[in-house]
Amino acid sequence: MTTAPRRSPASQRETVGDYDLISLLGQGGMGRVHLASHRTSGERVALKVLRTQFVGDEEGRQRLAREVSSLQRVRSRWVAGVVGADPWGQVPWLATRYVPGPTLHDKIVNEGPLSREDVEQLASDLAEGIADCHAVGVLHRDIKPANIIVEGRTPILIDFGLARVADDPRITVTGLLIGTPGYLPPEIAVGDPATPASDVHSWASVVAYAATGRPPFGEGNPMKLMDRARRGEHDLEGVPQPLRGLLGQALSPDPADRPTLDEIREWLRTPRRPFVHKPVEQLSLSDRAEREKATTPVTPVALPVSRRHDPRLEKPRRAAIWLGLLAFTVGVIAAFPSGGFLAVLGAAWLIRAGTLAAGDLRRWRWYRGRKWHDAPRLLIGAPWRLVRALPKTFVVGVWGFGFVVAAVLIGYALQLSLEATLTFAGLAFVTALWTGSGRDRLRDPVTRVVHRTSARWVPWILAFAVVVTLALFPIQSLSEEGSQFSGGDEPWWVELLGW
Structure with missing residues (x-):
């Protein structure tokens, strides 16, 4: 059975999974990392392909599977997350978010040390x-400048090939480090x-x-570097x-x-003040427990990677939910226009307030745990956060109302039915909310829920x-009874436009 990447007839590029390989980004002991693009969507990813000598090795595939499992657990803006993977395919591969930019190593070599800020x-x-990473029980174990991509000024951690294998007795053996x-x-x-x-x-x-x-420990003979690290002889x-x-x-x-x-x-x-490291005996009981926890080996949670699981199906699942x-x-x-617009705007208001609450919670725990x-x-x-979320919601609501007016006029010009016009107006209103001012406070939590459930x-x-059941209710009402206004009477603008 061949294990070489196949050729894409259209582009004559090597193809792995659903991705066309564009160029080689780097390579290590276990595999090569390519810049690749999805053949359908064109999305660019960093695609790690297992080296040929490891393809027939169950241990090599298991290690790639563990890397997939580790990355799937970590949700962080400072970590390049998983886009797709197939550790058990003919050619084992792992696709992560492509981060444009140099590694920290290359940036320092080409531009010199960073400024203090x-x-x-x-x-x-x-x-x-x-x-x-630590919050979900994942240790990276290979943090180095070559495993950090600098995106603007933001460092992004990559390459979790050694993560979560701290309990593996084969990690350090004679002659192998x-x-x-x-x-x-x-x-x-x-x-x-x-x-x-x-x-x-x-x-x-x-x-x-x-x-x-x-x-900090110099360059040269690896044994000398490790000896300096063991002695604490840093520069x-x-x-x-x-x-x-x-x-x-x-x-x-x-x-x-x-x-x-x-x-x-x-x-x-507040990095301007001196750092004071207290000895263990001077710590409180809670701080002493935290210090002890930081030096206790992490026992990875067993997360078996199913051979039947295909991450490539996650995008269709997400699309179905969306x-x-x-x-x-x-x-x-469209079915209940009198209250429908207010209900959707109210839901956006509550989500924005919830995002403010989540931000406050993260800030508190940042400062004092x-x-x-x-x-x-x-x-x-909660009441104050509802008040804080109100101005932005009002602004985006006015913005959305402009979209609705434009959609209604377009529907009238095209001589669409009242139901079709209101459907078009509803789509315009949702688009305005999704793209309007402060959109991240609405989009981020909804997107996070959709991704996790998918x-x-x-x-x-x-x-x-649940989503299909909810969607069928207004659709069925719209098909059987048409658009229903509160009070049973159609508003003046419907009569004026002749619907």
């Missing part, structure tokens, strides 16, 4: 991305299990490289103070002496059944 921004964003010396924490180099503190050590090495243009000359103090503590050979990610993130909010939601929303407006009174505080502040068959089937 950019270094602090990189440190903060990278810490947030790692924290998002998986990782990158110079950025590899000393505990992993000697065969100890990885912990969240391991990624903290790699984070500090990357930030030091961005600030100085050189690795941070050129790193601005007081950031240098934080990085020096994070590069400690003993994981217990390193600050936790929460401590790092808290300090980076069409059902659109049919329901437009149908309500998770507290028992988060839920009561959200409930007490990721697996069972949630999708339940969600699709």
